[in-house]
Amino acid sequence: MPEGPTLHRLARVHQRNFAGREVRVSSPQGKFADGAALVDGHVLKKAEAWGKHLLHHYDSGLVVHVHLGLIGAFSESEVPMGPPVGQVRMRMVGAEFGTDLRGPTICEVLHEPELAAIANRLGPDPLRRKADPELAWARLHRSKRSIAALLMDQSVVAGVGNVYRAELLFRRNMSPMLTGAGVSRAEWDAMWIDLVEMMKVGLRRGKIITIRREDDHGEGSYAKGRPRTYVYRRAGLPCRICGTPIQYTVLEGRNLFWCPTCQPD
Template sequence: MPEGHILHRLARLHHDWYAGAPVRVSSPQGRFADGAAAVSGRVLTHADAWGKHLFHHYEGALTVHVHLGIYGAFTDSELPLGEPTGQVRMRMIGSGHGSDLRGPAACEVLTEGEVDTIEARLGPDPLRADADPEQAWARVSRSRSPIGGLLMDQSVIAGVGNVYRAEVLFRHGIHPERPGKNLSRAEFDAIWVDLVELMHVGMERGRMHVVRPEHDHGAPAYAKDRPRTYVYRRTGEPCRVCGTPVLHKVMGARNLFWCPVCQPT
C-alpha cells in the first residue's frame, strides 16, 4: 500500500498541473460516472493530502477523495492520453496533462463536511505544516499497545506504513513490541523528527531512502530498483549494522521486521 509520501507527491503534481482551471473528469470504467459528472468542467482550486488520503478540491465546495488502498495507482502524462486501457476509474484532462486512476479503494465526491469528518479521525501527518505531534504523543504515551502497532494506526500518526514503521524503529533501536507508554518523550520526539525528514525525502525523490550513508552498502535491496532497507523484507538476512539475522512476525495482519540485537526488548 502506498505510504503518505506518495499521496503528497501526487497532490503536489496534480495541483501544479490542474489547479486554477477547469478539468474534464470522466469514468471510462463507469463506476465513478455520477461523481465524475458532478465535478467535470469545474475549476480545481487545489489538491492536498492527509496521510494516505488524496483530495482534489473543486469550486462549488465539492471534493474528489481518493484512497489508493493496495492496488490503486495513477498514470500521469502529457496530452494526448489515447484510449483508456484497463479499468480506469477516473480520467482527468487539463490544459496540457492527463491522469488515469485505476484500482483505488475509494474514489468518491464529498462535501466539505464529509472531508472534515475524514480528517477529524486522522492523526497528525508528518508531511503537513499544520501537524501537531502533541496529539500523537498523547495517544502513544497512554497506550499499552505495542509501538509497532501504534505507528500503523492512522488515527495516531497519518501516512506511516509498513516500511517507515519498520525502518524508523530500527533507526532508533526500539523493539516494535515495546508498549507505547514505555517510550520516553525524547524517544518519541526523535521518531517524529526522523519521520518528518524521511518522509520529506521520500516525497521529493519518489523513493523511500531510509538507510544511513555509512550503512548503504553490501546486500542489495529487497527488490530491483528499490533503495536498501535495514530490516524491511529482509527476514533471515544479516543486519546491516550488527550481522544478526533479521526476524519477522505478523502484527495486526501486517508483516513486521526487526533486529533482535539492535532493537532489544
C-alpha cells in the same frame, strides 16, 4: 500500499497540472460516473494529501477523495489522451495534461463537512505544515498496544506504512513490541523528528530511503531498483549493523521486521 510521500508527490503533480483550470472529469469504467458528473467542468482549486488520502478541492465546494489502497495508481500523460486502457475509474483532462486512475480502494465525492470528519479521524501527517506531534503523543503514550501497531494506526500518525514503521524503529533502536505507554516523551520527540526527515527525503527523491549513508553498502536491496533497507523485507538475513539475523512476524495482519540485538525488548 503507497505511503505518505507518494500521495504528497501525486498532490504536487496534480496541483501543477490542473489547479486553477477547468477539468473534464469522467469515469470510463462507469463506477464513478455519478461522482464525476458532479465535478466535471469545474475548476480545481487545490490538490493536497493527508496521510494516504488524496484530496481534490473544486470551486463548487465539492472534494474528490481518493485512497489508492493496495493496487490503486494514477498514470499521467499529455493531451490529447488516447482511449482508456483497462479499468479506468476516473479520468481527468486539463488543458495540457491528463491522468487516469485505476484500482483505488476509494474514489468518491465529499462535501466539506464529510471531509472534516475524515480529517478528525486522522493523526498528524509528518509532511503537512503545522502537523502537531502532540496529537500523536496524546493517542499513544497511554496505550497498551505495541509501538509497531500504533505507528501503523492512521489515527495516530497519518501516512506511515510498513516500510517507514520498520525502519524508523530500527533507527531508534526500539523494540517493536514496546507498548506506547513505554515510550518516553523524549523518545517520541526524537522519533517524530527522524520520521519527518525520512519522509521529506521520500517526497523529494520519489523513493523510500531510510538507510544512513554510512550504512548504505553490502548486500543489495530486497528488490531491483529499490534502495537498501535496514530490516524491511530482510527476514533471516544478517543485520547490517550487528550481523544478527533479522526477525519476522505478523502483527495485526501486517508483516513486521526487526533486529533482536539492535532493538532489544
